[in-house]
Amino acid sequence: MGEVEKVFISGLREKLIEDKVITEQDLVPEFASEIIRYGGKDVMTCLQCGNCTGVCPISLKIEYKTRTTIKYCQFGMKSHTLSTRWVCATCYRCYEHCPADLNPAELMIALRHIAVREGIVPPFVKTAASNLLRYGLTVKPDEAMLKEREQLGLPQAAITKPGWERVKKDINTIIETTKYDRLLGITNKEEGE
Ligand code: SF4
Ligand code: SF4
Structure with missing residues (x-):
């Protein structure tokens, strides 16, 4: 059986996997307990009411909606x-x-x-984390961005402030101590540095 496509009135499509054959080997019975160990609540208390998906600002942009994700859990x-x-x-x-006080967030x-510990980290997250190490921001600042900040009256970006090198050193100490860089597979070095 192939994938089923659900089409919303907005024209967006959601691919569903309900139609795929899920074998016993695909299932991890202790997954719900693992989620609790990592700070989540008991997914078994979810009523599948769909409120979470209905109010989610990104629900139309993501492949698996919040309610569906919880069902898979x-x-x-x-x-x-x-x-x-x-x-x-x-x-x-x-x-x-959420009427079940589940706290999907x-x-x-x-x-x-759990995904990080399994080595599942999307490239855009690695880029944002590397930028944080290098620039103190999740996006790489360039001249245009710094100028725009100035024009809008926003505070100076950390890298242009006096003392940035000391702050960067502190950030790197935290990163190395917590092994955040190794966990995510990122580096504080620019290519060629
Ligand atoms: S916390 Fe996440 S899942 Fe919940 S509504 Fe906000 S974006 Fe959606
Ligand atoms: S997590 Fe809460 S809001 Fe979402 S479907 Fe389950 S019970 Fe409803």
Whole structure:
């Protein structure tokens, strides 16, 4: 059986995997307990009401909606779930509307913790983390950006402030001590440095 495509009235399409054959080998029965160990609540308390998906600001942009992700967690579909939650904005709107007090936002964070430990980190996350190490910002600042900040009256970016080298050293000490760089597979060095 192939993938099923659900088409929304907006024209966006959601690929579903319900139609795929899931074998016992695909399931990890202890996945729900693992999520709790990494800071999530018990996914088995989810009522599948869909409120979380309804209020999620990114739900139309993501392949697997929040409610669907939680259903896969309930089933123990670990490998189907881990790579899907990196665009969650952690806005906590889902938490505010969840009748089961499940806190899907923190579930998404728990899924990221587990994914990192399994070596599943999307390239855009690695880029943002490397930029944080190098520039104190998740985006690489350039001349145009620095000028725009100045024109808008925003505070100076950290790298242009006196004392940045000391701050950078402190950031690197934290990164090395926590092994954050090795965990994510990132470096504080520019290519060619
Ligand atoms: S916390 Fe994440 S999953 Fe929940 S509503 Fe916000 S973006 Fe959606
Ligand atoms: S709002 Fe809560 S109970 Fe409803 S589907 Fe989402 S997580 Fe489950």
